[in-house]
Structures are given as C-alpha cells and as structure tokens.
Amino acid sequence: MQQRQIQFNYQLFQNIQELNEADALLLQSARNNTNLAYAPYSRFQVSAAALLSNGEIVFGTNQENASYPVSICAERSLLASAATLFPQAYVVSMAVTYQSLQYNSNQPISPCGMCRQAITEHQKRYGHNMRLILSGQTGDIYVIEDAAALLPLAFTSTKI
Numbered sequence: 001m002q003q004r005q006i007q008f009n010y011q012l013f014q015n016i017q018e019l020n021e022a023d024a025l026l027l028q029s030a031r032n033n034t035n036l037a038y039a040p041y042s043r044f045q046v047s048a049a050a051l052l053s054n055g056e057i058v059f060g061t062n063q064e065n066a067s068y069p070v071s072i073c074a075e076r077s078l079l080a081s082a083a084t085l086f087p088q089a090y091v092v093s094m095a096v097t098y099q100s101l102q103y104n105s106n107q108p109i110s111p112c113g114m115c116r117q118a119i120t121e122h123q124k125r126y127g128h129n130m131r132l133i134l135s136g137q138t139g140d141i142y143v144i145e146d147a148a149a150l151l152p153l154a155f156t157s158t159k160i
C-alpha cells in the first residue's frame with residue numbers, strides 16, 4: 001500500500017488592484033455583467049468572463065428554469081458560447097463572480113462540481129490549462145493556474 005497526496009496551489013489577492021491588468025479587466029467585466037443573469041428562482045446571479053487564446057473575450061451568466069435542473073451555470077454557458085463562436089480557440093483565463101440580495105458578495109465563488117467536470121474536459125480537449133479568477137463583487141480573489149486541479153482524479157474519456 002502507498003499513501004499518495006494530491007497538492008493544490010492557488011494565489012490569494014486582497015483586491016482587484018493587486019491583479020495584473022488583463023486579470024483585472026476580466027474580473028471587472030464579469031462584475032459588471034451580473035445583471036445579465038436570469039436567476040428568478042435562486043436570486044443568485046453569477047457572471048463569468050473569459051479571455052480566449054485568439055484575444056476575444058466572451059461572457060456567460062447563469063440561466064435558470066422553472067424546471068430547476070434545466071438551469072445552466074454561468075461557467076458552462078460561457079464554455080458553450082466560446083466553443084460555438086470560436087471553436088478553434090481555448091479559454092486562457094476565466095473570471096467568475098456573483099451578486100445576491102441575500103448574501104454579501106464579499107468572498108470568492110467556487111465552481112460547482114458539474115462545472116468543474118466541464119472545465120476539465122475543455123482543458124483536455126484543447127490541451128491547455130485554464131486559469132480561474134474567483135471572487136465576489138469585493139473582497140479576496142483566488143487565482144488558480146490549473147482549473148482541472150479543482151477536480152482531482154476526474155473522470156475523463158481516453159478518446160480525447
């Protein structure tokens with residue numbers, strides 16, 4: 001028997017001014033877009049903005065449905081848009097944030113399990129790491145250089 005360990009590293013920034021210019025722009029765009037979410041059921045509006053490898057910036061927000069499981073998260077709506085609009089490009093960095101009437105938006109959001117699975121497949125499909133910039137409207141910001149690290153021992157197809 002062997003004991004094994006998977007290590008996970010991320011960076012903590014205390015405010016948007018500490019980020020590099022490209023990351024700050026992406027996070028600010030995501031923060032500005034929370035009102036594009038359609039979240040009448042949870043009232044938790046999530047917004048994502050991504051820089052693609054071709055220089056384009058794409059957006060995503062959560063889009064809910066009266067049949068709750070039909071809803072899609074901001075991260076996966078972004079990945080679907082990116083892959084449809086610019087199929088040759090991959091996501092270099094994705095900023096994610098949220099706004100809510102019920103909760104203070106002062107701590108980082110973290111992608112749900114389903115989104116981690118989708119992000120992992122995007123990385124594998126394009127063969128590049130995706131950076132994540134996770135935050136609320138204010139407060140700490142986490143930067144994760146390898147988003148797939150959020151889903152250790154992920155299920156993947158051997159075909160891609």
Ligand code: THU
Binds near residue numbers: 046062075
């Ligand atoms: N949601 C996202 O869009 N992204 C996340 O990372 C976490 C959760 C959405 C799903 C649902 O519409 C609402 O936030 C509340 O869970």
